[in-house]
Amino acid sequence: MSFRILRLRSMSRAMFLMALLNASVCTAQSEKVLPPVVVSRVVKRTVAVGQSFVGSVKPSKRAVIGSAVSGRVVEFPVNEGDRVIKGATLSQLLTATITLELDIA
Numbered sequence: 001m002s003f004r005i006l007r008l009r010s011m012s013r014a015m016f017l018m019a020l021l022n023a024s025v026c027t028a029q030s031e032k033v034l035p036p037v038v039v040s041r042v043v044k045r046t047v048a049v050g051q052s053f054v055g056s057v058k059p060s061k062r063a064v065i066g067s068a069v070s071g072r073v074v075e076f077p078v079n080e081g082d083r084v085i086k087g088a089t090l091s092q093l094l095t096a097t098i099t100l101e102l103d104i105a
Contacts, residue, residue: 065090067093071093071095072093072094073092073093074094075092076092077090077091077092
């Protein structure tokens with residue numbers, strides 16, 4: 001036999017062994033146990049939209065307000081937890097006392 005034929009045979013044997021090795025690795029990987037797939041029929045029904053929870057809600061920001069003058073609060077148009085905008089009236093003082101103090105000064 002010529003050297004070329006021997007070389008082809010040894011290459012074909014090497015390729016055969018590589019393919020055999022690759023097949024055994026693929027078989028070993030495919031033998032891993034996979035979790036079963038659960039299949040269910042599609043059912044049309046109403047889904048609850050809301051849920052109820054019990055807990056406490058705390059504000060992310062808190063502000064302390066005060067006044068430059070003292071006086072009696074007559075009206076307080078906002079409640080705790082209400083959202084207010086800049087410049088909104090938060091309370092109304094009794095102006096008769098302040099007016100008298102201004103007249104005396």
